[in-house]
Amino acid sequence: MGVEAVKPGRHSWPEEWQRVSLADAGRWMSGGTPSTSNEAYWDGEIPWISGASMKHLRITDSERRVTRLGAENGSRLVDKGAVLFIVRGMSLKSEFRIGVTQREVAFGQDCKALVPDDGIDPYYLAYAMRVLTPTILSMVEETSHGTGRLDTNRLNALEIGVPPLPEQRDIVAAHEAFERRIGALERELGKLRTVENAIVAGVMAESGGRIELGRWLSSIEAGKSPMAEDTPAGDGEWGVLKVSAVQPGWFKAIENKVVREAEFINARYRVCVGDLLMTRANTEELVGLACVVRERAERLMLSDKTLRLVPDTGVAEAEFIELALLSPSVRSQVRSRATGTSASMKNIGQSAVRQLMVPDVPKAIQRKVVAAVSASRKRSQGIQRQIAKLKQVQQGVVEDLLSGRSRVNRT
Template identity: 50%
Template sequence: MRGETAEGRRGTSWPVGWRRLALADAGTWLSGGTPATSNAAYWGGDIPWISGASMKDFHIKDSDRRVTQLGAKNGSRLVDKGTTLFLVRGMSLKSEFRIGVTEREVAFGQDCKAVIPREGIDPYFLAYAIKVRTPEILRMVEETSHGTGRLDTARLQELEIGIPTMAEQRRIIAAHAAFERRIVGLRGVLRKLRVAEEALAANALDQERIGRWERVRLDAVASVAAGVTLGSEPVGNGTVELPYLRVANVLDGRIDTTEVKTVRILQSRYERFALQKGDLLLTEGGDLDKLGRGAVWDGRLEECLHQNHVFRVRCGERTLPDFLALYTSSPEGRAYFQSVGKQTTNLASINSTQVKQMPIPVPPREEQERIMGAIRTIRYRQASMERQIAKLRTVQQGVVEDLLSGAERLPAA
């Protein structure tokens, strides 16, 4: 232990009675490993093997990959229930810090570290105390020569946390759990709304209904264009630097603008590559089953371009963009892209001609409006639910951070 009370981070002081503790002293630190994959006797058992790919939940209890007792003893590491486990290497470390607590005996790989808390520290309290420092921890992450993130364990161990009595630790854990229960409830509602949307979409595009509608080539009702090609960029007068959407930004049913890159183009070419609200964006390449994934651009960025690996589909008067998006993402729409996609060793791709030639159903505009009206209502409710969850997460973060620093105290029961 390093003293009964002390000044914490950002110049604040932990309350009297709290202990200041470096993470290095918070428990026993353990490294993991991977049993030889060539030895069948090591794999296929009943012990979850936790890696960066499988550690997605705070409550760690299962994995797609499992090892035998023999495998756990030959190349991996076993830990019991109540161990704090976190990721120290991987691509995800560039943007998130994965941490959780084991809820059963597990083995874990070399991309993770484990801390078995010392007496007087609850594993959930320890995990929350570390997790709340995520922004600080992510700044410690270094990029390796392979492009993955690596967290320097020695630097992490230097972080100091405040440790209250076990009774207060449990009150803080209970406060966190109360937020989690509310969030889990909202997520349950969100899942039901998504199921309802899928049912509406399937009903709207059932084969009997589609069979009654006129079919035309996509380029008969919309224009299709590729975007700006990256490479040598123009310089000097008459150029402009603008954000652009790449394949990573165009997901299945939504556009992610968390990280948007920029490109410099000639001002005279702006209109050619500029996006407009209502443009349907479809990806050119990727895994075969993801060809032509896309979403409708909502115009959230006033000026934005698209890369040449993202097709822009601009609808005319006969077709609603979100109805066209509904069809291109349907099983029939995906089947078309898969049938025409060119498969290489690792990726598949489609070209603009194939997109233009896609046969699409074109019901009367009024019928498209009726179909999309019900689906838009469901989507609006989903968006509202997602905002509630995000807001609750923000409140939870602030409350728990105050409790972990001692800035706020919970009364004893």
């Protein structure tokens, strides 16, 4: 089975395809939440799907479950083969989560269900809707609470092209062929990360004791957060870091806000290659993340929510401190020391950072650990590049198939 290009006609889709609005693609259903005060409604056998549990295309389970009584009193049930998607929540500000149920599930009011009509494959429908993500995200409105809300009336009006069912299934099969290859690479990547974690865990377990992180640091520096546009700095412009620039073990330079006023630019806060950065404020799960800047960062400054940890190079390696800060034992300390009443914004002060207990490992051993992990990460980066390339090709091929610009050759 291959893919062959066709010349586009005057229509968006081939003439033999049906033009179908999402409103007419199937039966729409709204969800709900059973009363949390009624114990008879919860901890049953039926997965209750919310935005938090929609992480994959194939929806199989959820951390929260309801009883059949609960599903019938405040929620809704759908069978296998329903398309679920998010219509309300913070995630709508950056992504459109959609999936296909693999079993009977209940779902909350932040989701909608679309049970496709006969003649429409549920996976084809999900892929066709996912391709519309840029358009769908442009419809998202912000509520008074700051969350995103999708106007389903506008969503209903969107149209998709629907080929005959055999061609739908061919398109789904082409998409899934990419998914299998990507999945195999992601599993290989997971194994490498397991090896990296085992290397660090072994050193942690074998170290003779623990010392305060402050004994490895010469200083801690904080930046400032001037008024800035929520758009990345361009060539020749200065930017201030967002907390999302600090990822677990890697630096995401694009996560910054442009600073145009010269009075707010201070080279003292400039981020340099080799800097060890840490988030001072973030959500409960993300506060205290750390990374070493390994690539040149052009004209980027620390914000007041990012810290630069300056190691005492006589006793510690920045890369080893990064590994220690990302280890489960230290992450647990960070969460326990972080302050703030809201789970959406926790803070950890400089004194608390200095008091974090890390393994007392000689610098010579630190270097060996860093070298071993770096070799593994180099292999991981190669796999990540393969995955990124495959996803790029996949997106182009599937978009062409869904638009009818290319057709699956079954010969």
